[in-house]
Amino acid sequence: MNVGERHYRTIWLSDDKRSVEIIDQRWLPHEFRIERIGTVAGIATAIRDMWVRGAPLIGVTAAYGVAIQMTDDPSDEALDAVWETLHRTRPTAINLRWALDEMRRFLKPLAPEQRAEAAYRRAAEIADEDVGLNRAIGENGLAIIKAIAARKKPGETVNILTHCNAGWLATVDYGTATAPIYLATEAGIPVHVYVDETRPRNQGAQLTAWEMAGQGVPHTLIVDNAGGHLMQHGDIDMVIVGTDRTTANGDVCNKIGTYLKALAAADNDVPFYVALPSPTIDWTVADGLAEIPIEERSGDEVSLVWGKTADGKVAQVRVSPDATPAANPAFDVTPARLVTGLITERGVAKASREGLKAMFPERG
Numbered sequence: 001m002n003v004g005e006r007h008y009r010t011i012w013l014s015d016d017k018r019s020v021e022i023i024d025q026r027w028l029p030h031e032f033r034i035e036r037i038g039t040v041a042g043i044a045t046a047i048r049d050m051w052v053r054g055a056p057l058i059g060v061t062a063a064y065g066v067a068i069q070m071t072d073d074p075s076d077e078a079l080d081a082v083w084e085t086l087h088r089t090r091p092t093a094i095n096l097r098w099a100l101d102e103m104r105r106f107l108k109p110l111a112p113e114q115r116a117e118a119a120y121r122r123a124a125e126i127a128d129e130d131v132g133l134n135r136a137i138g139e140n141g142l143a144i145i146k147a148i149a150a151r152k153k154p155g156e157t158v159n160i161l162t163h164c165n166a167g168w169l170a171t172v173d174y175g176t177a178t179a180p181i182y183l184a185t186e187a188g189i190p191v192h193v194y195v196d197e198t199r200p201r202n203q204g205a206q207l208t209a210w211e212m213a214g215q216g217v218p219h220t221l222i223v224d225n226a227g228g229h230l231m232q233h234g235d236i237d238m239v240i241v242g243t244d245r246t247t248a249n250g251d252v253c254n255k256i257g258t259y260l261k262a263l264a265a266a267d268n269d270v271p272f273y274v275a276l277p278s279p280t281i282d283w284t285v286a287d288g289l290a291e292i293p294i295e296e297r298s299g300d301e302v303s304l305v306w307g308k309t310a311d312g313k314v315a316q317v318r319v320s321p322d323a324t325p326a327a328n329p330a331f332d333v334t335p336a337r338l339v340t341g342l343i344t345e346r347g348v349a350k351a352s353r354e355g356l357k358a359m360f361p362e363r364g
């Protein structure tokens with residue numbers, strides 16, 4: 001998307017045609033920093049420490065990590081080793097495993113001397129594919145927003161709640177949950193977005209709010225606990241979120257707090273949509289609650305908060321007593337029964353095994 005007058009993706013190949021450059025999201029919205037990464041260890045750190053985050057972007061970053069490894073050592077052993085190194089950086093987003101599996105599938109049959117060039121080519125294709133998938137998700141989600149707008153008085157605003165950041169910063173471009181919002185804004189449909197701050201890392205307050213402001217989308221930041229209240233008072237027309245892993249049965253694993261929004265939406269008859277590209281579907285898993293590994297991150301992310309001080313410095317402050325332990329499960333699972341529809345690149349699927357098989361019959 002555009003940052004000021006210049007178009008950016010979240011990740012791109014450096015001029016040296018070996019390393020990649022990324023937007024280091026840890027510093028947004030206060031500083032826009034670009035980092036160049038040229039080693040597998042650097043790629044692993046960037047994923048694990050959330051310089052880059054968001055399921056699709058994690059996958060693309062890992063794909064480039066494999067390409068960097070093939071430049072250093074294109075052997076089968078090195079290909080397996082980089083798979084292991086990057087796979088263990090974050091356990092929940094399935095796009096990471098999907099991208100690593102795809103790169104290994106694509107490279108294994110090739111002679112080692114062909115692998116580096118082929119790896120960069122395939123990583124670039126995966127990045128371009130992500131952009132295309134998200135555009136298509138945007139078109140399919142736009143139809144839902146248009147239908148909601150048609151039921152309101154002419155010119156009345158469509159109020160959308162989103163949780164965490166499933167925006168262009170979570171992907172290569174456009175985002176998943178934000179793609180329909182961006183297309184609706186471009187189409188002149190009056191939309192307004194309630195942005196969940198999304199504790200503890202505040203991806204909403206720091207990233208989604210920055211995205212909305214940058215793209216001129218009217219938005220209001222709210223605390224995570226306000227969404228149910230707004231739904232009870234008829235202030236939310238739809239919820240749209242992203243996902244890190246959706247099961248073959250339609251269970252949705254997403255940022256912690258998503259489940260609570262789905263419960264409030266169900267209790268108030270607010271449609272609850274999940275936007276996802278098909279690489280985010282884990283066809284090997286049925287029961288999300290029982291089978292999806294939930295990342296436990298450091299309790300320091302709960303106890304310490306990043307912000308900008310009065311003199312403009314970005315700093316961390318402690319919000320709890322020094323000795324207070326903190327738990328930090330990073331994701332939760334929303335059962336399919338609470339999901340109105342899955343907005344995929346092919347259309348809106350029912351959140352069920354039948355619904356997904358109908359949309360992706362080749363996965364039967």
Ligand SMILES: CSC[C@H]1O[C@H](OP(=O)(O)O)[C@H](O)[C@@H]1O
Pocket residue numbers: 053054055056163164165166167170171175176177203241242243244254255256330
């Ligand atoms: C389009 S995937 C976005 C998804 O990823 C986020 O998690 P994290 O910031 O920890 O990588 C969050 O669950 C978003 O919905």
